[in-house]
Amino acid sequence: MTERNKWVEKLLQWFDRTGRALPWREQKPRNPYHVWVSEIMLQQTRVDTVKTYFTEWMRRFPTIDALARAPEEEVLRLWQGLGYYSRARNLHRAAREVLLQWGGTLPRTREALRTLPGIGDYTAGAICSMAFGQKTPAVDGNLLRVLARLYALDEDVLSLAGRRKITGLAEKVIPAARPGDFNEALMDLGALICIPLNPHCDQCPLAAYCQGFQQHRASELPVRKKKAPQKEFHAVCLLVQQENAILLHKRPDKGLLASLWELPTFLAPEKNDCLLLARENFGTFGDVPLWCHKHVFSHQIWYMEAYEAETPAFPLDASYRWVAADELSALPLSGPCQRFFQDLREKRAGGKNKR
Numbered sequence: 001m002t003e004r005n006k007w008v009e010k011l012l013q014w015f016d017r018t019g020r021a022l023p024w025r026e027q028k029p030r031n032p033y034h035v036w037v038s039e040i041m042l043q044q045t046r047v048d049t050v051k052t053y054f055t056e057w058m059r060r061f062p063t064i065d066a067l068a069r070a071p072e073e074e075v076l077r078l079w080q081g082l083g084y085y086s087r088a089r090n091l092h093r094a095a096r097e098v099l100l101q102w103g104g105t106l107p108r109t110r111e112a113l114r115t116l117p118g119i120g121d122y123t124a125g126a127i128c129s130m131a132f133g134q135k136t137p138a139v140d141g142n143l144l145r146v147l148a149r150l151y152a153l154d155e156d157v158l159s160l161a162g163r164r165k166i167t168g169l170a171e172k173v174i175p176a177a178r179p180g181d182f183n184e185a186l187m188d189l190g191a192l193i194c195i196p197l198n199p200h201c202d203q204c205p206l207a208a209y210c211q212g213f214q215q216h217r218a219s220e221l222p223v224r225k226k227k228a229p230q231k232e233f234h235a236v237c238l239l240v241q242q243e244n245a246i247l248l249h250k251r252p253d254k255g256l257l258a259s260l261w262e263l264p265t266f267l268a269p270e271k272n273d274c275l276l277l278a279r280e281n282f283g284t285f286g287d288v289p290l291w292c293h294k295h296v297f298s299h300q301i302w303y304m305e306a307y308e309a310e311t312p313a314f315p316l317d318a319s320y321r322w323v324a325a326d327e328l329s330a331l332p333l334s335g336p337c338q339r340f341f342q343d344l345r346e347k348r349a350g351g352k353n354k355r
């Protein structure tokens, strides 16, 4: 056995002893639909959070067929709280395509899987290896980090060249007998031991084979170029009420927070421009905000303020809807809008407005 394969064997032994028991790992052999949904949910979301969402999702949409036939609003409502709603929309669209083109069963090749909305290289690799036993690495941040440290690579892991190099290394060592376990073991190791900051090398089953550790460079790796800073905006939201109803606005079906409902919201880089825009559209309103909140997205930061305003004089088009307070939970609301209503409820119940 080569040195290269010895670390794989150690990794799998460690995984057999300590692999995490997770709801989507319960069925053996693995259910491709479960692998797919869990991998999409796990993008940008913590495992503990995903557990609850996954269980509820499978209760409501136990099959691809059930998901494909569900209305979009219900799919988005179940996703509420996970953020990055394009993931839910793509799951739904892909389920419909699978039903129409593949008879309700996920295709078994990486190429065919990649034609489905929301399925990229990583997810296709995860499904092919875990559900279909194919030798395809699932290259995500965990795998990139662990392998960059193991081999002490100096390439930028976010560059195409760095990614290609690591993918090539993974393809050479992924074992034919247990490709899915190899990918999951790397995910678990990356999540529990070889974590981004201060990896727990003293507890690592691979320490004897890890060049990064032996060269005392584990914490410096992987090499990454700095990301562009997030763009900052001011956002003015208007709480407009009529009897027991609140005026909500549906966002366009493309772009950030697409198709989600929110309070009428005006966005601009400068706060004064934002207020001006809101007043041009909704008339005058007071100077004291009802709510202040900083909302951080992956590429943007919104400094938000909400004000009470009057019903606008202009005719409301189809993107606006009066919604009774007890109907709010039935609509897919944007993350900032959910936060607004949560803070408002707490404030009305006597809690403090969080700023």
Ligand code: SF4
Binding pocket: 146, 149, 150, 193, 194, 195, 199, 200, 201, 204, 205, 206, 207, 210, 212, 213, 218
């Ligand atoms: S020894 Fe340290 S750096 Fe190397 S794989 Fe293990 S945890 Fe990561």
